[in-house]
Amino acid sequence: MEKIQIVRLFAVFVLALTASPSAAGPLDSPGAQKALICSACHGFAGNAPGNHVPILAGMNANYFKKAIKDYAEGKRTSPEMEPYSKYVLQFGLDEIAEYFASQKKPVPFSVKIDPKKLSRGQTLATQCIACHGPKGDGENERVIPALRGQPRGFLEAQMALFGSDKRKLDDAGLEEAKKRIFKGLEGPDFEDLAAYYATLK
Amino acid sequence: MNPISRRRFLQVGGVSVAALGALPVPVFGQARRRVVVIGGGWGGATAAKYVRLTDPSIEVTLLEPNKEFVSCPFSNLVLAGVESLKNLTLNYSRLAKQGVRIRHQAATAIDADRKRVRVGNDALEYDRLIVSPGIDFQWDQVEGLEQAKDKVLHAWKAGPQTVQLAQQLAAMPDGGIVVMTVPPVAYRCPPGPYERASMIGWFLKTKKPKSKLIVLDANKDIVSKTGLFKAVFKDYEAHIDYRPSQKVEKIDVGAKEVTTETGDKVKYDVVNVIPPQRAGAIAVDADLVGGDKRWCEVDHVTYESVKQKSIHVIGDATIGLPVPKSGNVANAMGKICATAVVSSLNGKTPPEIAPGNTCYSWVSDKEAIAVVNAYKIENGKVVQIEQKLTPGKSTAVADNSLAWRTSIWNDILG
Numbered sequence: 299m300e301k302i303q304i305v306r307l308f309a310v311f312v313l314a315l316t317a318s319p320s321a322a323g324p325l326d327s328p329g330a331q332k333a334l335i336c337s338a339c340h341g342f343a344g345n346a347p348g349n350h351v352p353i354l355a356g357m358n359a360n361y362f363k364k365a366i367k368d369y370a371e372g373k374r375t376s377p378e379m380e381p382y383s384k385y386v387l388q389f390g391l392d393e394i395a396e397y398f399a400s401q402k403k404p405v406p407f408s409v410k411i412d413p414k415k416l417s418r419g420q421t422l423a424t425q426c427i428a429c430h431g432p433k434g435d436g437e438n439e440r441v442i443p444a445l446r447g448q449p450r451g452f453l454e455a456q457m458a459l460f461g462s463d464k465r466k467l468d469d470a471g472l473e474e475a476k477k478r479i480f481k482g483l484e485g486p487d488f489e490d491l492a493a494y495y496a497t498l499k
Numbered sequence: 500m501n502p503i504s505r506r507r508f509l510q511v512g513g514v515s516v517a518a519l520g521a522l523p524v525p526v527f528g529q530a531r532r533r534v535v536v537i538g539g540g541w542g543g544a545t546a547a548k549y550v551r552l553t554d555p556s557i558e559v560t561l562l563e564p565n566k567e568f569v570s571c572p573f574s575n576l577v578l579a580g581v582e583s584l585k586n587l588t589l590n591y592s593r594l595a596k597q598g599v600r601i602r603h604q605a606a607t608a609i610d611a612d613r614k615r616v617r618v619g620n621d622a623l624e625y626d627r628l629i630v631s632p633g634i635d636f637q638w639d640q641v642e643g644l645e646q647a648k649d650k651v652l653h654a655w656k657a658g659p660q661t662v663q664l665a666q667q668l669a670a671m672p673d674g675g676i677v678v679m680t681v682p683p684v685a686y687r688c689p690p691g692p693y694e695r696a697s698m699i700g701w702f703l704k705t706k707k708p709k710s711k712l713i714v715l716d717a718n719k720d721i722v723s724k725t726g727l728f729k730a731v732f733k734d735y736e737a738h739i740d741y742r743p744s745q746k747v748e749k750i751d752v753g754a755k756e757v758t759t760e761t762g763d764k765v766k767y768d769v770v771n772v773i774p775p776q777r778a779g780a781i782a783v784d785a786d787l788v789g790g791d792k793r794w795c796e797v798d799h800v801t802y803e804s805v806k807q808k809s810i811h812v813i814g815d816a817t818i819g820l821p822v823p824k825s826g827n828v829a830n831a832m833g834k835i836c837a838t839a840v841v842s843s844l845n846g847k848t849p850p851e852i853a854p855g856n857t858c859y860s861w862v863s864d865k866e867a868i869a870v871v872n873a874y875k876i877e878n879g880k881v882v883q884i885e886q887k888l889t890p891g892k893s894t895a896v897a898d899n900s901l902a903w904r905t906s907i908w909n910d911i912l913g
Contacts, residue, residue, distance in 0.1 A: 325553045325838065328850070334549075334834045335855040338827055338907045342552075347909050348902025378857055378899065381873035381885040385855060388875045388884060451898065 329397025332389040339378070343401040349451035356403030358438040359395040365443075366391060374465060399438075406447040411493045419494025422487055425479045429472070434495050445495040453492035461488070532557045532844050535616050535625040537606045537781060539563030539591065541826040542814030543631030545833025545911045546840075547599045550629075553841040555598060560623060562616070563591070564605040565658075568912060571688065572826050573861075573904060574657035578665045579698040580706075581864045587657060593913050609785035611807045627840045630787065630795075630804075631814045631829070632779025634687045637793075640775040642749040650752055651772050655687065667769045668702065674709040675768035678757060680747040681716040682775040685794065687815045689723035689823045690870070692716075692773055694860035697728065700735035701863045712739050713767075715759055717746035717775075723823065724860060727868045727888060747772065778816035787812055794818030799881045801839035801849050802832060811836050820854075820881045822874065827857045830911055851876040859900035867897040 324343070325331060333344075336354070340346045344354030354362065368374040369383035386394050423434070426445070430436055434446035445453065459465035461480045467473040483491075536547045539561050547561040568589045576582035591601050608617040609630075615622045636653065638645040654664040668677065677699060681692040696714045703710045720743055721728045732739050749758040756766050777783065777793035787795045787804050795812040796819045797804055802811040813836050814829035822828045831854035839849035853874035861867045868891070873884040889896050 325549075331838055331850045331852060334838065334852055335831045337834070337910045338830050338855070339857060339903055341906055342910060342913070346902075346906055348905040350898050350902035351906060377869055377887045377889045377896075378871050380887045381871045382855060384884045385853070385873040385875070388873075389852075449902075451902065455895070455898075 327393075327397065328390065329393035332386075333394050333397050335385070336382070336394075344398045345401075345404045346449065349449045350455060352448055352452050353404065354398040355401035356444070357398050358436055358441070358443060359399040360438050360441045361436065361443045362395040362398055363391055364441050366395075403447060406499055407449070407496050409497065411497060415490045415493050416497070418487075419490035419492075422483070422491050423494055426491075434498055446498045448496060450489075450492040450496040453495055454488045457483070457488040457491065458485075533623075533625050534559045534627050534629065534840060534844075535606075535623050536561045536629045536631065537609075537616065538631035538633060538779065538814070539565070539568065539594075539601070540631060540633050540814065540829065541911055542829035542833045542836075543629065544568065544591070544594060545830045546629045546631060546813060546837045548594055548597050548911070548913075549834045549837035550841055551597045551599055553837060554845065557841065557844060558600070559598070560600045560602060561591075561594070562602050562604060562606045562618060562623075564603055566603050567591075569657040569661075570826075570904070570908065571655075571657045571691075572859075574654070574661045575691065575695040575698045576861055577657075577661050578654070578668060578695065579702040579864070580665065580669065581698075581861075584657070584662055589908055589912055591912065606781055609781065609810070611785065611810060614809060626809070626844060628810045629802075629836055629840065630782055630785070630810060630812045630816070631833070632782045632812075632816050634776040634778065634815050634824075635780050635783075636774040637777055638774060640682075641747055641772060643752070644750055644772060644774060647750060647752045651750060651770055653773055654771060655691075655773050655776075664769075664771060668699065671707065671710065671769050673707040675707070676766060677703070677710065677712045677769045677771070678765055678767035679712065679714055679771040680757065680773060681714065681718060681722075682773050683717040683746060684722055685818065685824065686773070686776045687824050689825075690728070690858060690860045693721055693723065693728040693731075694862070695771075696739055696741070697731045697735070697860070697862040700732070700739040703738040704735055705864075708738075710738070713765055714739065714741045715745040715747050715757065715765065716741065716743045717760075719744050723858075724868055724870050724888060727891065728860075728862075731862045731868070731892060778812075782812060782816050785810075787816075789818065791818075798879075800835075800851050800876060800879060801843070802836040803839075811840060821883050822854055822872070822881065823856060823858065825856055825858050827907065828854050830907055831855055833911075851879075853881055857903060859896065859903060861897060861900070862892050865894050865897055866892040867900050868892050869896050869900070 339351050340354050346353045366383045366386050369379040429442050430445050436442040436444040534550050536543045547559050550559050570587040573587050577584050604618050606616045615624050652660045652664045654660040699712045732741055745759040747757050748760055756764050758764050778795050782795050789796045795816050797812050797817050802813050804810045804812050813832035815824040835852045842849040853876050856872040859867050859869045869889045872886045874881050875884050
């Protein structure tokens with residue numbers, strides 16, 4: 299009996315010695331700490347709750363890095379992201395990209411949308427599959443972003459930029475293909491496509 | 500056991516402890532570590548939440564007399580009748596779910612030597628104190644203001660005064676004169692007075708076209724987003740009369756008249772005096788302010804006061820960093836300070852993280868402009884990397900501002 303108590307006491311003593319209170323904290327990685335200020339817009343751990351801000355949780359790391367470089371070089375124009383992209387480059391692009399890529403993506407939005415719009419969106423989306431994949435998950439290797447689960451307002455705004463040639467793709471062949479697709483699309487199509495991808499499970 | 504003796508205790512273990520210390524093991528026999536946060540605004544509420552998120556073994560008490568959080572950003576829209584204060588009012592319940600102990604009481608004194616905060620008849624002990632007191636007004640800087648402060652609205656802390664000023668504007672007969680005064684820098688929210696002027700300008704143009712707003716600015720020029728606001732004021736030129744270098748020195752509520760530094764007397768039907776400002780009273784009383792007796796100087800990495808050990812100051816009350824007194828900056832400081840406090844309490848070196856600033860101003864019922872600043876740390880000091888302005892006003896920027904408010908309110912209180 300006494301022996302057991304001594305063992306227990308010893309165990310407690312060792313645990314007290316080895317206690318490392320912050321080791322298990324969700325912010326205890328350099329990437330998380332460097333990404334702290336991003337949460338003002340992009341939400342905690344990249345789970346943006348706003349309709350016009352992209353969700354960074356689970357974002358393909360290669361695509362994240364490309365987006366940051368494009369913003370910093372002015373290839374993509376955004377008064378918000380131009381300064382912050384330089385912040386990310388300054389503090390550690392790889393660490394921040396890895397941090398967001400490893401965060402759990404939130405469950406796609408469950409908002410009530412007219413089923414007709416959704417089915418139109420699904421039909422239109424057949425043109426996107428070749429690059430963005432059958433489930434809109436993109437592909438890290440080919441630096442293609444996921445569309446599934448992104449906020450509607452954000453998807454619509456990006457499509458409007460592509461449609462008006464204010465956002466271009468680097469690869470000339472892909473840019474041509476994108477132009478051909480967007481030639482046949484207009485505002486209401488963007489809405490339906492955004493609704494489809496935002497809610498795709 | 501206090502943290503210092505615990506640290507000494509750990510050192511006794513030597514090498515084997517250091518090796519084992521990296522493993523995430525349950526915490527036993529550990530001293531209770533306490534962080535007290537004064538002020539539940541954009542900085543303080545964020546800091547309280549992020550200390551808990553970063554290290555849930557730390558006890559966090561937040562002292563905030565108000566039962567509800569009312570957002571100053573977007574409150575200028577209430578004045579023009581395009582937003583309701585209800586939409587800007589949030590509660591603290593989700594913060595409590597993060598394990599933050601919230602006491603809706605004001606901290607009345609800080610005893611830095613004994614590391615205690617007085618709250619009513621209680622004394623709360625802390626290992627680290629985070630002070631996020633916001634601003635208070637220097638009533639005595641304008642003759643006649645102290646006596647008239649119940650009648651002359653500032654509406655510079657969102658709440659009942661915001662609604663009262665909106666009512667005064669709505670009740671004013673068409674053809675009336677509105678006078679608003681802009682205090683000398685530094686004050687809370689540099690573009691705020693000009694956003695307010697724009698929203699009142701829009702309101703008069705669309706609702707009371709024979710009326711006029713006279714802006715008496717203590718500063719030589721528009722303080723923030725200067726070019727953008729100049730373009731907006733031009734759009735409203737029949738309704739906004741902007742007068743720089745016109746510091747208000749006196750108000751006479753009987754005569755409904757203000758007098759400026761140049762001796763100009765200006766009559767009004769509705770007046771809005773934004774008084775000169777300093778850090779919240781508790782920061783002044785606790786000797787956290789510098790020689791100017793107005794603002795608190797802090798370390799740029801940890802936000803620890805340069806005057807008092809173990810006391811950190813964040814938000815509008817700080818001075819010396821090249822950042823504006825904005826809600827977004829206060830939120831960033833809250834997170835960075837929380838990380839520094841948790842690092843210090845765990846015997847680690849705080850990481851060098853710089854804040855960021857995203858700042859939207861609405862200029863009509865549908866359009867907004869923005870300025871964004873990114874910073875880095877250089878030799879222990881915050882240095883700006885870049886500032887970017889929107890090319891002009893647009894509805895797209897207004898949409899982004901609504902997404903921003905959803906996100907950041909969630910970041911502060913969620």
